[in-house]
Amino acid sequence: xxxxxxxxxxxxxxxxxxxxxxxxxxxxxxxxxxxxxxxxxxxxxxxxxxxxxxxxxxxxxxxxxxxxxxxxxxxxxxxxxxxxxxxxxxxxxxxxxxxxxxxxxxxxxxxx
Amino acid sequence: xxxxxxxxxxxxxxxxxxxxxxxxxxxxxxxxxxxxxxxxxxxxxxxxxxxxxxxxxxxxxxxxxxxxxxxxxxxxxxxxxxxxxxxxxxx
Amino acid sequence: xxxxxxxxxxxxxxxxxxxxxxxxxxxxxxxxxxxxxxxxxxxxxxxxxxxxxxxxxxxxxxxxxxxxxxxxxxxxxxxxxxxxxxxxxxxxxxxxxxxxxxxxxxxxxxxxxxxxxxx
Amino acid sequence: xxxxxxxxxxxxxxxxxxxxxxxxxxxxxxxxxxxxxxxxxxxxxxxxxxxxxxxxxxxxxxxxxxxxxxxxxxxxxxxxxxxxxxxxxxxxxxxxxxxxxxxxxxxxxxxxxxxxxxxxxxxxxxxxxxxxxxxxxxxxxxxxxxxxxxxxxxxxxxxxxxxxxxxxxxxxxxxxxxxxxxxxxxxxxxxxxxxxxxxxxxxxxxxxxxxxxxxxxxxxxxxxxxxxxxxxxxxxxxxxxxxxxxxxxxxxxxxxxxxxxxxxxxxxxxxxxxxxxxxxxxxxxxxxxxxxxxxxxxxxxxxxxxxxxxxxxxxxxxxxxxxxxx
Numbered sequence: 001x002x003x004x005x006x007x008x009x010x011x012x013x014x015x016x017x018x019x020x021x022x023x024x025x026x027x028x029x030x031x032x033x034x035x036x037x038x039x040x041x042x043x044x045x046x047x048x049x050x051x052x053x054x055x056x057x058x059x060x061x062x063x064x065x066x067x068x069x070x071x072x073x074x075x076x077x078x079x080x081x082x083x084x085x086x087x088x089x090x091x092x093x094x095x096x097x098x099x100x101x102x103x104x105x106x107x108x109x110x111x112x
Numbered sequence: 113x114x115x116x117x118x119x120x121x122x123x124x125x126x127x128x129x130x131x132x133x134x135x136x137x138x139x140x141x142x143x144x145x146x147x148x149x150x151x152x153x154x155x156x157x158x159x160x161x162x163x164x165x166x167x168x169x170x171x172x173x174x175x176x177x178x179x180x181x182x183x184x185x186x187x188x189x190x191x192x193x194x195x196x197x198x199x200x201x202x203x
Numbered sequence: 204x205x206x207x208x209x210x211x212x213x214x215x216x217x218x219x220x221x222x223x224x225x226x227x228x229x230x231x232x233x234x235x236x237x238x239x240x241x242x243x244x245x246x247x248x249x250x251x252x253x254x255x256x257x258x259x260x261x262x263x264x265x266x267x268x269x270x271x272x273x274x275x276x277x278x279x280x281x282x283x284x285x286x287x288x289x290x291x292x293x294x295x296x297x298x299x300x301x302x303x304x305x306x307x308x309x310x311x312x313x314x315x316x317x318x319x320x321x322x
Numbered sequence: 323x324x325x326x327x328x329x330x331x332x333x334x335x336x337x338x339x340x341x342x343x344x345x346x347x348x349x350x351x352x353x354x355x356x357x358x359x360x361x362x363x364x365x366x367x368x369x370x371x372x373x374x375x376x377x378x379x380x381x382x383x384x385x386x387x388x389x390x391x392x393x394x395x396x397x398x399x400x401x402x403x404x405x406x407x408x409x410x411x412x413x414x415x416x417x418x419x420x421x422x423x424x425x426x427x428x429x430x431x432x433x434x435x436x437x438x439x440x441x442x443x444x445x446x447x448x449x450x451x452x453x454x455x456x457x458x459x460x461x462x463x464x465x466x467x468x469x470x471x472x473x474x475x476x477x478x479x480x481x482x483x484x485x486x487x488x489x490x491x492x493x494x495x496x497x498x499x500x501x502x503x504x505x506x507x508x509x510x511x512x513x514x515x516x517x518x519x520x521x522x523x524x525x526x527x528x529x530x531x532x533x534x535x536x537x538x539x540x541x542x543x544x545x546x547x548x549x550x551x552x553x554x555x556x557x558x559x560x561x562x563x564x565x566x567x568x569x570x571x572x573x574x575x576x577x578x579x580x581x582x583x584x585x586x587x588x589x590x591x592x593x594x595x596x597x598x599x600x601x602x603x604x605x606x607x608x609x610x611x612x613x614x615x616x617x618x619x620x621x622x623x624x625x626x627x628x629x630x631x632x633x634x635x636x637x638x639x640x641x642x643x644x645x646x647x648x
Contacts, residue, residue: 011113018120021154025124028131028147034139037131041147052117052154056161065166068173069157075176075525076153082518083146083183089512090190091139115323122330129334132357133341141353149383152360156367159327165263168372170533170541171363174379174550177526181384181557182356184515188560189349189391191509210325211432214369217332219422223415224339231411234401236348236393240355243386244339247362251335254371259440260433264372265460266540267452275435277370278444279460283469286461287476289377290545290630293386294483297637300393301490304644307397314402 010058017051020044034091035098042084049076114162121155142186149179214255222248233315235303239296246292250285257281325432327368335361346401352390359386372541373461376533380546384553385634388560392641455615457538465543466619470602473622474587477629481584484633491640509561519561526554534627538616544623548630556638564642573639576632583629590621 027040053073060066092098125148132144156172225248228241257278265279307313310321338361342354359382366375430437447464455463465473509515527550534547559567590602597606604618605611 014113014117018117021124022120025127028143029127034137037140038143041143045150056157059161060166065169068169072153072157072169072173072176076150078518078521079176079180080150082514083180085514086183086187086512087139087142087146090187094190096137096139118327125334129337129357132354138349141350145353145356148357148360152364155364159367163263167540168264171367171372171376171379173529174376175383177522177529178379178383178553180519180522181553182387184509184519184557184560185388185391188509189395192395208431210329212426213329213332214432215426215429216423217336219419219426220336221339222422223419224343226418227411227415228343233403236397237351237401240342240351244342247358251362251365254366254369254374255432256439257371258369258433259435262370264370265448267458267460276448278440279447279464280444282371282374282461283464285374286377286465286545287473289374289381290549291476291479293381294480294633294637297389298483298486300389301487301640304393304396305490313397
């Protein structure tokens with residue numbers, strides 16, 4: 001009984017994680033302006049990481065693999081926001097302003 | 113079920129690649145590279161379980177640790193190259 | 204089954220296409236850094252071909268653990284060759300980039316035709 | 323099922339390669355190269371090559387990007403001319419691709435167990451490794467013991483490439499700019515990357531050591547560990563500035579690592595001769611031949627790790643210490 005509950009819980013978590021990953025991807029593609037895209041990508045990444053890794057950990061049971069999964073999750077949760085910060089900082093310092101003017105950029109500037 | 117998750121991750125990888133190809137600023141491309149790195153970690157973890165060899169998580173662990181180095185190198189590259197050519201591309 | 208067989212050749216096709224893309228970059232582009240990037244793409248294509256050959260149907264990575272007596276394993280030999288080749292590839296790439304940096308210091312450009320004009 | 327993944331990832335690989343060729347901005351090309359490397363690693367992993375994928379991960383994610391960016395900072399960020407070298411190149415390359423694709427129809431299908439590659443040598447390695455060397459990872463056994471000559475050669479290639487880079491770049495001619503302006507100060511002003519990066523460095527090095535010494539039991543070995551540890555120290559150099567990293571690990575130590583690693587490998591081989599065996603025949607290193615093999619593999623993997631780590635770091639410092647844009 002408890003096995004079944006854990007199993008279904010992990011599947012639910014995995015599915016939710018997949019949905020969050022997809023939302024992040026669509027957001028990074030469709031949103032206008034760099035900062036909005038960064039926002040979409042970084043937030044959903046953290047959530048999806050937590051959900052997917054918790055789901056897999058429930059499947060793996062209490063093994064060495066669970067420890068490794070926990071380590072991967074912690075490192076991803078540390079490095080993801082840091083990378084987002086570094087990127088936003090670099091963009092801001094180079095003069096890329098988070099303006100509403102950029103809203104048309106997504107459709108205009110895909111020359112390359 | 114792992115299959116569904118890995119397909120979602122694969123689709124997101126495609127979306128991130130499209131973003132990397134379209135730009136328009138270089139920062140968008142770096143963002144896409146970063147996203148791609150995170151998605152690769154997720155994909156490798158899921159595939160390790162899909163293949164039934166969970167001891168191969170080392171690979172995902174390596175990426176989780178190292179991906180930041182590339183991004184920080186880019187940040188330092190921008191910081192040192194103040195000529196400003198890298199800000200916007202016009203091609 | 205025939206569709207699956209055709210898909211089985213897909214790896215080799217990708218190898219051929221990526222190899223050609225790398226070769227095109229090396230012979231057609233005049234920028235020396237771009238040429239080196241093309242060379243590393245070319246190299247990656249060769250890696251892909253070797254690793255494609257090592258796969259055995261139903262096999263798994265050749266790390267023999269307990270309870271795997273009847274398991275089929277993939278071929279370890281191409282993996283060994285490519286494993287060392289990747290690290291060697293990076294060091295030789297760095298050597299090429301170092302030469303490009305020195306060329307830039309001497310000629311002030313990394314475009315091949317400008318260098319040829321300057322000589 | 324796995325073939326669906328392979329289809330997806332390989333298609334992305336082709337798209338990325340095309341994009342790398344098309345873009346004029348070399349910085350963008352380097353960014354796409356790192357995506358290319360991620361895709362290659364995922365492909366290797368799907369094709370059962372965990373060791374190779376780990377190598378690609380250790381090298382492609384950090385070291386390659388850093389070296390490329392170092393070279394771009396010293397040269398130029400953009401190509402001057404967009405257009406490639408005309409039709410002839412396209413035709414030649416297209417004919418080549420068509421020929422190779424035509425040839426692939428005679429190749430054995432992906433995963434065919436009766437393919438000629440799998441008939442000779444490989445079954446012997448798989449069968450004899452538990453008996454002769456008794457370590458789980460056959461790749462490490464082949465790398466260290468059965469094909470020890472080959473690996474020795476590769477280590478010396480890395481060694482020579484490192485010496486070459488140092489000869490070409492390492493000698494500072496005369497400083498056109500004052501050294502304080504030329505050498506980057508690192509990311510000292512960015513608090514968050516500082517804190518997180520410092521937190522990560524010990525874990526990267528610890529993981530490198532795990533990969534080094536666990537290489538007999540799981541994916542890993544000297545090549546991967548050397549690249550991982552080098553990446554950890556490169557992260558330190560990025561955070562604290564290049565001079566600070568050189569103060570922590572001076573150039574002489576790095577050279578010592580490279581030379582010591584290569585000599586350790588060769589020395590083990592010579593020791594085998596002195597003990598009455600053949601060159602790199604580790605069986606004579608201990609009373610029991612199997613233990614001897616294990617000791618030998620441990621020693622030469624340590625040599626490989628030292629040499630690769632020292633070589634990659636020396637190369638990084640050679641690029642980073644060069645005056646920026648003279």
